Structure formats: C-alpha cells, structure tokens
Amino acid sequence: MMQTYTPAVRTFLPLFYVAWADGMLSPSEVALIHDRIDEIESLTESEMKQLKRWSDPTQWPSDRVFKTWLELIKEAAGDLDNKALSSLAEVGVAVGERAARAGVTAPGSSATESAIRDLQEVLGLRGLEQFRSVSREAAEEDPALQLLTEDIQRLLDGEHVHWRRKVRALLADPVFEVRKHPTKEAQRKQVSEWLAYLAEHGLGKVSYPIETGGQADIGAYAAVFETIALHDLSLAIKFGVHFGLFGGSILNLGTERHHREYLPNVGDLSLPGCFAMTETGHGSNVRDLETTAIYDPDTGLIDVHSPSFRAGKEYIGNALDSQMASVFAQLIVQGENHGVHAILVPIRDAEGQLLEGIRIEDNGYKMGLNGVDNGRIWFDHVKVPRENLLDRFGKITVTGRYESPIGNPSKRFFTMLGTLVGGRICVGKAGLSAAKVGLTIAVKYALHRRQFGPDKHSSETIIMDYPTHQRRLLPKLSKVYAAHFALEHLMKRYARNNEEEVREIETIAAGLKSYATWLATDTIQECREACGGKGYLWINRFADLKADSDIFATFEGDNTVLMQLVAKGLLGQFKDAFHEAGFLGVYRYLRSQATDSLVTINPIYKRKTDADHLVDTAFFNHAFRFRERKLLHTLSDRMRTMLKKRITPYDIFLRTQTHMVALAQAHVELVLLQQFVEEVDRLDGDLKVLMLEVLRLFALSTIEDHKGWYLEHDYMEGIKTKAIRRQVDRLCRELRQQVGVLVDGFGIPDGLIGAPIAFQEFS
C-alpha cells in the first residue's frame, strides 16, 4: 500500500492528515483543495485523482489509511524542529523527499509547496508542533513496560499465537480498510467480500478433518474467530455461521460420507450454507420445533415441511446467500417421531435462484450486525434423499427403519445439542473481543483526556486519575482477563474431545458464554459513558461494538435460559435424575453433594481484615466455594420441602428459578477464579506480580458484588466487607499505574483499535 504513493502525493500527506484529524471537510473546503490541486501542473492525472479522492468526505479515509500516513509522516518528521513542524508544507516536502531518497523520482515542484502553504492558511489548519509529545510514544520507549506488554500478549495469545498473528496480518491488508457508515446492502456486500478473502486464505476450514483439506484444529478455529471479531463483528458472525455452525453441523452431526462430500466445498465457500434451527415460534425451546421431516419409504425421500407460519425458521444468518441449509426438524419415520434431527436441504441453485418449495424473507434491519443477512425460511414439502439426514446419532436404514446408537430420545437430543458447545465458547470469545476493544479505547482515551483540576494554576487532571473512573473501568478489566483465561482453558478441554468431560464442558460453556457476553454488554456501555460525547460518535466504534454484540446475550442460547441449564447441570446427572428418576433423584444427588462442606464459619475469620488475609488466594477460594455450595445446599432444602408438599416438579422449577440462576452465577465465578489462580501459578517475575494484582481485583470486586449475600449468610461481618471495599479501592489505585500496559497486553494492533480518540493526535 505504502509503495503506491508517489513522492508528490506523499508531500500532501501532512496536509490531509491534519485536515481529516480535525474532522470532516466542508464542501467549500473540498472545492478549494480541488482548485489548488488542479493548478499544480507537475502532478500526473492519477496523482490528482488520488488526492481528490482523499478530500472527498464521502470517501472519508479509513483508520488504517490514517495510520499509514502517520507512520510515513513520523519517519520523515523525526529531524524537524517545532518551527518546521508547524508548516505542513515543510513536513510534506520532508515526507516526499524521504521517498525520493529511497529511490523514487524527486518530489514535486514549488507549486506543490505553495499550494499546501496556502491551503493550510485558508483552511485554518494547525501544524504538527505537538507531534512528538504524544504520551503513548513515551510509554513505548520504556523498555521495561514494553517487555511486560509483550509478556502479557504472549500469555493471552496462548498456544494458537500463530493463527492469531496470521489473522492480524491478514486484517492489516488494505482490503479490510473500508470503514464508513453503510446501508445494510453495502455492509452485506462488504462482509461477503471479506469472507471470501478469509476463505481464500484457508481460514474457514481449520477445524475440518485433514482429509477434507482442513487442519483438524478446533482450538485454532476459535483463535481465528476471536481475532476476526476484533475487526468487525458482522464478519465474525457471518464467518461463524457458515464455517462454524453450518460446517460444524456437518462435521459433528454427519458421518464420514457427509464430510467427504460437503466439507471441501464448505471450506472454500463454494457451497455457502446456513444453520436453520430457530423458528419464529420456538427459540430457546428447540425440543418443540414444529418443522417436520417425514420419511417416505416408497420414494426414499424425506419431506421437509413448515406446517405453520410460526414454524418458519427465523434469524437464520446467511439465509440470503446460502445454497444449502442444515435444517433442524422433527424426524418422523414409520409414523413415529424420533425428535429433532438435522437434514441438509438445498435451498438455492448454483446461480442463487431459490429452489421449489423454499420461501425466504429478509429479516430487515437489525440493531446491529447488519453485515449479516439474517432471514426467515419456510419449507413447503421439500423432498430430499434419505442420505441428506446428518445421521451420526440417528439414521434411516435402507429398509426404512430408524436406528440410533443412543436409545434414550432425551439423551440423544442433548447429545446432538452438545454440538452447539463449540459455538457457544466462540460467542463468549467474540464478546470478550468486543469488550477488549472497548476497554482499549476507553483506557487510552482516559490516559490523555483531562478535565477539571485543583485550581486555575495547575493543569487539569487526567481522567484516569479520578477514583470514580478507576472504579468504572478497572474491575471490568480484571473480569475480562478472568474470562479470557477461563474460555481459553475451556476451549482446550473441548478440543481434547474427552468423552467423560463432555457434560461438564457443556455446563461450563453455558455459564461462561452468559458471563462473558453479559460482561461485554456492561463493559462496552461503561466504556462508552466513560468517553463522554466522543464515545457517542460513530467513528469511535462504541456504536457498532454495542449494537453488534448486544444480541450475543440471546443467540447461541439465551443467557437466562443457559444459566438455568448450568444449575440443572449442577443438580447432578440432570438428564437422568431430572427427566427420569424425577426430582427425588435430584434431591438424593444433591444431598450427596451438599453435605460435604459448609462448616460453621469461625467468628475470627468473619472479622479478619488484615491485608495479607484479604488478598490471599486461599481466602478467595474459600469464599467463592462457600457461596456456590451454600446456594446448592439451600436449593436442595427448598426442593425437598416442596416435594414433601406434593408440589409438581414444574412448579418447583418455577418457584426456584431465580435461586437456580444465582447458583449458576456462583458456579461460573468459581470456575473463573480457579482458572485464573492456576494461570497465575504458572507465571513468574513481573508478569506474575501484575497478573496476581489483576486476579485479586477480580476476586475482591466479585466478592464485593455479592457482599449482601455474604453478610446475609453470616460469612463475613460488616467490618470485613468494608475492608474489602478499601482493598478494591487500593487495587484500582495501584493498577491505574499499569492500566496502559494491561490494555496494550490485549495485543490489538492500532489499525484494529480504529477509534481516533484512542490516539492523542486525533482528539
């Protein structure tokens, strides 16, 4: 990209840089610039064209272009004094000459120089005097901080560092540059082009079997996905829908035959597909989907049908671009309903024409993710061959009978749904990516924005120095770190694919997905508010971060429903106990689980407020575990009492619903703590010291969130919760010194941060 700028064009960069950094150009200013450019005879036609394009407000240059300019200017401006820096013409000549020295022909004429000089004056543009006082550069020059930042990046990148770097490098390609407020049509087109680009570079198929062209590496897939999410959530979701959900359904619910036949084409995007599960009438309650798939032994065909309007598939991502859908429907063979199964149904031909019996409608504008084509699909007795049933867990034999390796229909259903788990982990990770971008922007802004001060004679205070500001951002930052480690670890376990862990992984995935996506919503909101009016401008990214990630709390499982799933998971082998042995089974299981702990808390412990104790990992562990166990114990007690009163299981479930959600939250937080502790144990040096502080802030601010509960249950006394509040204040104060390093540690390249306010030069 840089190579394409001629020296003459480069001479103009400082002018354009300052003009755009100051805001939009008015039409009359644009006209002025064009006039002056026209007058410079030494410019070639293509140079003129490029310069004019850069002054067109409808072509508002992307942040990546900006960054490129900035780098070129920085290189050349290093030797200039403040006087020279104040003239955009002088800086421009230096930029141009530098390119010329590098072997390109000498730059422009004095006409160029005087045009720039005039334009700076007429447009009232400031110079670049302040250029070298940019604080972030000072930080970059401290080698110790630099090392620490790199240590954190390495730690967070984990084993898939290769894939993350690859994606970051790809996303730096000019093809990803466009960032303007688009219509949904333009945005969809853009995302489709990006998607094709990523597919071309082999990123879609990394989780597929090696025989089908993939790398059989689901962990790498997750790393790729979460890195894409730093750039654009529409792109990430479209990527996830096609490669992860559609391809994933073939991979996980199909058999080798399906892998061979379809995955190569899914992997290179020549067979675009969608995942048609949710219906208008049934979202969370997948088991009661209405779409039917009735096998006709005479023709050997499965008849896929939407029996009602509400049975139509809804919010189906990629619906408007797909040629095939993985359709979840009630499979009926020989008149018997065998429950929900997935069937591959062609919906468009290779030219994109809808096939017979298929009706598709656009879901229209959404709050966000408008780069994803969500649609509604109805099937009118669409016939597909028996072989299109994804039959790993249930097949139709040549003789027309249904056979399944899992006899129990309920168990079969949950096993199939288990294939959603990878997607859930990925959504949690994408939410975290959005939260990381938001925190990076808000923290960088807070490190250079000043407002109010002690008196007229002092400079105003950097807003990151306000305790309220620290309280807003730092506990959330610590929770994002906690969630990062927990999701990374969970993905590793998921990738190991160990049969015995499956149920536990499902439970944790449901909980972590909810935790991470709710955390993302809260964090982005807090970051937006912390950036004031600047945070509200579209260019500073919060608008999209917020609107795009908002649905994460709903799709791939509504968070509130998932939290109940976590609780049910904890209520023992819930499939067996809850659904088969009934509540008594649950109760028996619970007693066996709950009686092991919950000794009376020592009065000295309740009032222990010395700093050593309050930041001790053993204390955190005990407090988090106590909360989880106690909630489980009291839940079991309530259930027993209700059972005795002959209350129906469904009513018991309703009456204990909020209790179940609280239990789930306590469990998820325990998982987060344990993983964070394990992570820190493995570290050493400065990195360990810093991460331990982050861990402590996570743990203590979480305990503080629940201090009402802890006091209520006599686990602590007021003297202790007050001391904890002071510890949280202290940790916020101390981590404020490292907060720049902590967000730089996320390793988000400047071009992907995007928001001008993150960079002092722009705000």
Added chain:
Amino acid sequence: MMQTYTPAVRTFLPLFYVAWADGMLSPSEVALIHDRIDEIESLTESEMKQLKRWSDPTQWPSDRVFKTWLELIKEAAGDLDNKALSSLAEVGVAVGERAARAGVTAPGSSATESAIRDLQEVLGLRGLEQFRSVSREAAEEDPALQLLTEDIQRLLDGEHVHWRRKVRALLADPVFEVRKHPTKEAQRKQVSEWLAYLAEHGLGKVSYPIETGGQADIGAYAAVFETIALHDLSLAIKFGVHFGLFGGSILNLGTERHHREYLPNVGDLSLPGCFAMTETGHGSNVRDLETTAIYDPDTGLIDVHSPSFRAGKEYIGNALDSQMASVFAQLIVQGENHGVHAILVPIRDAEGQLLEGIRIEDNGYKMGLNGVDNGRIWFDHVKVPRENLLDRFGKITVTGRYESPIGNPSKRFFTMLGTLVGGRICVGKAGLSAAKVGLTIAVKYALHRRQFGPDKHSSETIIMDYPTHQRRLLPKLSKVYAAHFALEHLMKRYARNNEEEVREIETIAAGLKSYATWLATDTIQECREACGGKGYLWINRFADLKADSDIFATFEGDNTVLMQLVAKGLLGQFKDAFHEAGFLGVYRYLRSQATDSLVTINPIYKRKTDADHLVDTAFFNHAFRFRERKLLHTLSDRMRTMLKKRITPYDIFLRTQTHMVALAQAHVELVLLQQFVEEVDRLDGDLKVLMLEVLRLFALSTIEDHKGWYLEHDYMEGIKTKAIRRQVDRLCRELRQQVGVLVDGFGIPDGLIGAPIAFQEFS
C-alpha cells in the same frame, strides 16, 4: 387518511395486512401481486398505483398505516365466521362493501375477488381466523381494568393533560408516519420537517412570555417535550435544542429587550438557533471554556474567538441548520475576565450561507440521534454588537464598563448555569419516555409469547409467568413510576420559580436526571434482552430507543459529574463553604447536619420480618433516610480526619469521590420515595391499592439493591434482608397480574408504541 381509500382498494386490505404482518415480501412475490393487479380491468390507474406501492418492500408501510388497516378490517370483520375469516377475499369484500354502504360507489368486480383468492394461495398466506382471540382485546373488554387503566393515565398525565393529548393527537397525523431505516441525511430532513410542523402548531413557544406569543408555561413545555419523546428521540432533542436551549438561553439569560427582539422568531422557527456551550477541550468543566469574547470600547463590538482547535464548540445540536448561536465564552472587558457569559452570534444568513469567520463541521454519524445535526463550530474573530450579550446577570454599560447584579463571580457563574436546570429535568423525562415505550413493548410481548412448558400435553408457558422474567421487568417498572412522580413534582416546583428553592431544585434536578437516564439505559437493555431475537430487529424499536437515549447519561451534564454536584449540594451551601471558606466551612456545616439522627438501631427492629412491618411506608422512610444520613455523617468524619492530616482540599475531594457518589444516590432515592409516598397518600380506591403495591416494590427492591450496605452498617440482619427478598418475589408475583394495566397506564397510543411484537397479530 381513511377517506382516501376507495372501496376497491379496501378490498385488498386484508391481503396486504396479512402479507406484511407475516414479514417482508420477496421480489418474486411482489411481481406476482403486480401481475394480478394489472389484470383487474375495473381498477383505476390511481388505485393500481396505490396497491402497487403497498407491495413495494422499499415502501414498507408504517405501523400507523397498519393500524388504520387493522381498524377498517376489524369494523368489517365483526360479523364474519371463522370460515369466512380464513378467506382474505371474503374479508376484503366485506371491508369494501362497508365503505360502499357508507355512500361510496360499490366495490370491485369478481376479478378482484378471484385475484385475491389466488394470491392468498400462491403466497401461502394464513387467513384471519385467529383474529378475534387476540388477548389484548379481551383485556380491553373488562370494564374494571379499563377504568383502572384510565385512572392511571389520568394520574400520570397530571395537570398538563391538555398538552399531552394535543401532542398525541398531532403525532397521530399521517405526516409522522414514515418509519424506515434511513441515512442520516434522510433522517435529518425528516426531523426538520416534523419540527416545522410542530412549530406551526405553536408547540415550541409555550414556555415563552405571553407578550412574545407564548403561554409562559414551562410545565406545559415539559409535558409537550416528553410526549414528543414517545415518538422519536431525534425529534425531541432537536425540538429541545432549538426551543428549550437556544430559546431558553435568551429567555433566562437575556433581558426583556432580547425577548422582544428574538423570541417571536425563535418561537415560529424563522430564526433557527443553537446552544454553543461545550467545547472539544471542555465538556463537563464549563468554567474553563477557552472561547473568548473581548469587548472593544472603541468600536462597541465584542470579538468572539476560538483561540485553538480544542476551543471549537462541539456536539452542537442544530449546528448545521442554525442562523444564530448562543455562544458561551469568557467575557473580557477592560482587560479583565468576568467569566463565562452567553453572547448571541449570527452564524448564517437567511439563505443559510455561513457568515465570515464562522467554520462549521458535521460531527458525522453518531450511535443514535442521527436525525439531529450535531456539529463543531469555530469562531475567527467574529464581531457582534455589545447588545448581543445576554446580560441579565452581567452587562457592558454604554461607557464600556462591566456591571453585574451578582458581585461574586463564582455565584454568578452558578446562577447562570442554573438556567440549564429546566433542560436537565426534560432530559430525565425524555429518558423515562423511552423507558416507558420499552417496557410497554416488552410487557405486551411477554403477555402473549410462550416458551417451554410443563410437558408435551400442556400449552407452553406465557413468559411473563416466569419468575425470572418478572424479576427482570417489574422492579424496573416500579422505578419508572417512582421517577415519573418525582420528575413531575420537581417540574412543578421549578415552574413556581421560587427564589429560595433554587439551590435545592438544582441539586434534585442533577440527581433525578442521572437516576432517570441511567434507569432508562438499564431498562431498555433489559427489555431488549427480554424480547430475545425479536427485540433485536430494528422494526421493534429497541435499536433506536437504546442508541438514541444512550447519550442522555452524558449530555446536559455527565451523570457521574452531576452526582458529585448532588453531593456537593448536600455538603451545605457549597458555593460559599466549599469554594470560599474552604473545607473547614463544609465540615462545620456537616456536623450541624449530621448529628441530628443516627440513633443506635434497636436489635428487635433489625430482625423484624413480619409482613406488616416490611411493607410499611414508615419502615421505607426510616431505611432510606438512615442510609442518606449515615453516608453524610461518615463522609464528614472522613473529611475531618483528612483535614487534620493537612491533606489538600482537592486531594480530599479525590479520595472521597466514590463516597460522594454513593451519598448522592442515597439522597436521590430518598427524594423518589418521599414523592411516591405523597402521591399515593392522595389517591383512593383501586388505584391507591395498586399504586401502593408499586410503591412497595420500588422501595423494597431499592433496599434490596443496597442490602450489602444495610447489613454492613448493621441496620438489618440477614434474616430481615432474606425476608425482604421474599417480599420482592411476592410483589412481583402479584403485580404480574396487573402488569398489562400498568403499562397501558402509560397511555402510549398504539401508533406510538410502533413495535409489531407488542401486538399479538404481528408476532
């Protein structure tokens, strides 16, 4: 509007109604419809045109058009049986005939009928069989509920019911119909047209003096503003910026001369203006604005100037349409800076051309409110006559000296800023309007949406019956009621314009604005999530409600900064004590305030859990007051300790900042409680019973929010906070029965609710 439909056109209404209610039509479906319409020879050209327009997805009919259709269909369909209802042609003929009977010529041919019959089949459209089972109509038919709903509406409408009804009626005009996802240019154009329409109907000037054409009724202005906010927040903000802020600055900071000269033209929108206070470098810290206004005694002119890039005015609403700005600048007379004053500066001529020395840039796309043209303004030595100074609180005499009725510059500054108070109350009210719309949509959806159920044989559960769902929506609903009453009452006090109340009103306004706007953000988010995927679709309004209201936490005073203002207000006559006598003055004042209460809490009281006590208003009052007094008391103690250690006042402020915010919150909640109690005391009958339950939910859920604090300060024991949790659960369960009435009580017309999911027919 209805009169313009011919009988033949009406015959098609059921078809179009069902087609659109089912979702978007595909291009091929549209083509089909057009073909069939072309074949009907009896249709006139304009009938054909209208019918074709209705089938164009880019012209997607507005909700108001839908509602009109629905009413026409309902009128005609009343006598039809289910079989007839299932045929859209039969229903259509009935609708057409009804119009024909009403005196219009007889409807269409059998060709029309058979075209509709074919289209229903080809497009696979359902009939209207379910038409009369719509649950909300059942509720409408219960006269007791209907009465109660009307009682609530009357209560909430308050004294300005006339103005509210007027605005609701105006907003029902077809001119407000357009609802499609627009570009910012289209949206701005639309909002400007709407604004002109409202101005034409005299709504902008209601707060202006009668001599200038107004009604001198600020309370009516607030009612108008908050009712407009139900429809569109961009329109409300543009309305508020011009009439409220720009006009308000002339009204409140100018003198009679300014009123006479400008307000008539402001009131009829012939002089569009903006309020140029915030600068890029200074938002919250208004006192340190950089713009200068230097008086030159030789010419008698004031020179208004932006000395730096960061001194440019930013986020100025209406900046791109205004001819005049009310500019806040440091007024310098005879070389002395007299602090921030407002000066009227012409910025465009009557043709809209920028005047010399003015530079204006578009702020570009924002997260929301894209119908408001926010921009940046710089002044390059712009000269205006001395008379343009809004000089109620500080004037320049003919002899060129500065004179002010308020000698103390700090007091003068805060007196001038006090004119923002009306705007703050209005922003709080607009936030509540958005929250009310959100709650109405979410509750109505929750009352007909079903998901999951006890078993295969029962119908699924209405989601409003889930305890988690009640917990999500009902406490927020109770808080919205509380905030409504408090803001109404505050506006009344503000309108009385009693000198002695000014300071207290400013304090409460700062607190209530923050409370109401944060509540709006939380409530809309919760409502969106409670509506799942449907809530994410743009058509269902949460996208705009959320994005548009998001900035309310920032503008008209950043909430976190305002909360500190509340605390400072409570810290006594802070202007005098804090700024002049220093912290010792504050401390002395505090001691005098704080020692009056805070007796030791009786151990029996701490453990009192009988239901009578827990829902007793006296208990609420004591608990809320205790929290506020205790926080004030401990804050004063901390300040004293720090003062003794010779910590500087600014550092004391920093170290107690979070404490101050907590105190402010406690104070605001006490104000909310007291006002709610007063309100309920005035009522009787069923309305009183219901409102008392809402009050109890507000009070107990607020105490529950702070249970950690109450336990920590030994005000209650765990046994009591647990009992409170159970009371909140109980109240949620009981109010669930009335929740439909509670949202209908907001009195938002169906056309303004807008979201299809609020109406069973659509979802």
